[in-house]
Amino acid sequence: MSDTFDHNGLPEDEVLAAEYALGVLDGAERAAAEQRVARERGFARLVAAWEERLAPWAAAIPELAPPPHVWNRITDALPAQEQHAGLWQNLAFWRGFGLAAGTLAAACLAALIYLGVSQQEPLVATIEGGGQRHFVATIDVKRSTVAIVPAAFRAEASRIPELWLIPADGRPRAVGLLRADAPVTFTLSPELAALAKTDAVLAVSLEPPGGSTTGLPTGPVIGTGKLTNL
Amino acid sequence: MDLDANRSLIAAALGRIPQGDRAALQTVYRLTSAKLFGICLRILGEHGEAEDVLQEVYVTVWRKAADFDAGRASPMSWLIAIARNRSIDRLRASRTSRNMDAIDVAADIADTAVRADAALESAQEHAKLHACLGELATHERAALRGAFFDGNTYEDLAARMKVPLGTMKSWIRRAMFKLKACLQR
Numbered sequence: 001m002s003d004t005f006d007h008n009g010l011p012e013d014e015v016l017a018a019e020y021a022l023g024v025l026d027g028a029e030r031a032a033a034e035q036r037v038a039r040e041r042g043f044a045r046l047v048a049a050w051e052e053r054l055a056p057w058a059a060a061i062p063e064l065a066p067p068p069h070v071w072n073r074i075t076d077a078l079p080a081q082e083q084h085a086g087l088w089q090n091l092a093f094w095r096g097f098g099l100a101a102g103t104l105a106a107a108c109l110a111a112l113i114y115l116g117v118s119q120q121e122p123l124v125a126t127i128e129g130g131g132q133r134h135f136v137a138t139i140d141v142k143r144s145t146v147a148i149v150p151a152a153f154r155a156e157a158s159r160i161p162e163l164w165l166i167p168a169d170g171r172p173r174a175v176g177l178l179r180a181d182a183p184v185t186f187t188l189s190p191e192l193a194a195l196a197k198t199d200a201v202l203a204v205s206l207e208p209p210g211g212s213t214t215g216l217p218t219g220p221v222i223g224t225g226k227l228t229n230l
Numbered sequence: 231m232d233l234d235a236n237r238s239l240i241a242a243a244l245g246r247i248p249q250g251d252r253a254a255l256q257t258v259y260r261l262t263s264a265k266l267f268g269i270c271l272r273i274l275g276e277h278g279e280a281e282d283v284l285q286e287v288y289v290t291v292w293r294k295a296a297d298f299d300a301g302r303a304s305p306m307s308w309l310i311a312i313a314r315n316r317s318i319d320r321l322r323a324s325r326t327s328r329n330m331d332a333i334d335v336a337a338d339i340a341d342t343a344v345r346a347d348a349a350l351e352s353a354q355e356h357a358k359l360h361a362c363l364g365e366l367a368t369h370e371r372a373a374l375r376g377a378f379f380d381g382n383t384y385e386d387l388a389a390r391m392k393v394p395l396g397t398m399k400s401w402i403r404r405a406m407f408k409l410k411a412c413l414q415r
Binding site: 006010015018019021022023024025026027030045048050051052053054055056057058059060061062063064065066067070071073074075077078 | 263379
């Protein structure tokens with residue numbers, strides 16, 4: 001977030017948020033603001049506050065029931081139900097941690113900066129659970145590497161965090177052991193790289209030193225995050 | 231239906247969508263689609279396009295419901311913003327605003343017609359916004375209205391009100407901050 005001001009003495013980020021929420025930006029400016037909403041939590045909050053202020057004005061617009069076929073088209077456009085239910089059934093044991101979907105934080109940018117290059121369509125996931133953001137993961141699809149930056153993760157002496165990739169079939173695959181105090185980068189095997197797509201989930205469990213020996217998480221899952229395109 | 235009850239019904243249904251609950255999406259649709267269709271139609275001006283965009287709106291709701299934070303935002307404000315943004319994106323893709331009629335400031339009247347059926351938003355918030363809009367200069371209010379209801383860009387509004395682009399930007403920015411200050415009182 002910048003603290004700079006425009007020539008009217010108004011804070012620039014706040015002006016941009018107001019302009020975006022009102023809808024007066026065109027083309028590239030609008031796209032750039034949209035990107036910032038997706039990436040910067042602080043900016044997204046400014047925009048949401050403006051949306052909240054303006055929304056009551058919409059009461060002035062007459063309501064009109066849409067024709068019935070619109071609902072049918074919506075249900076047709078949703079992802080296949082079986083797949084979704086299946087994923088969730090298999091993931092039932094993650095419940096209580098909540099899947100963190102979509103929200104990208106400034107920490108993601110830190111992960112990108114850490115990678116040090118501008119990637120073609122990197123995948124990112126914010127691994128959250130219990131109200132805490134523990135790690136931020138960035139996958140460089142081209143090079144099949146995954147970089148994990150600790151966020152608010154608190155280390156335990158007796159157990160270490162292990163990263164898991166859970167694709168659509170719901171079966172966790174071990175990726176590697178993480179550190180609480182430093183970023184870690186892994187190279188994914190071709191098999192794992194093929195499974196690292198959007199909608200796959202990254203999860204972190206606490207395991208004995210050396211990691212799980214069963215091929216599945218044995219300790220508590222402290223956080224999960226869905227892989228999304230930045 | 232009681233406004234607050236409606237609001238919590240929508241918020242609760244949004245909260246069930248991330249678990250893949252289609253019935254919850256249907257509940258949200260049942261309670262909000264007439265309002266959101268009205269918004270899409272107002273901005274796009276054409277039924278077919280408004281239907282297409284309304285479909286995109288609810289598919290977006292399905293995908294992004296986990297982003298909705300009931301502690302921070304009102305569910306209707308969140309939904310209205312999605313409907314307006316999708317409609318504006320569609321407008322921008324076709325590179326024209328539908329309503330480009332000249333705006334005659336002299337003919338501008340304050341939005342006195344506060345609708346009793348204003349439904350989902352609390353009447354109090356609505357009244358407050360209208361009072362604050364009423365404190366703006368007539369040309370400022372007219373410019374904001376063109377942006378909010380017609381999806382106009384700065385360029386569109388400058389053309390419709392026959393002022394330089396820089397003037398229009400100043401009008402809108404100052405009006406938005408006056409509005410914010412008034413709403414905070």
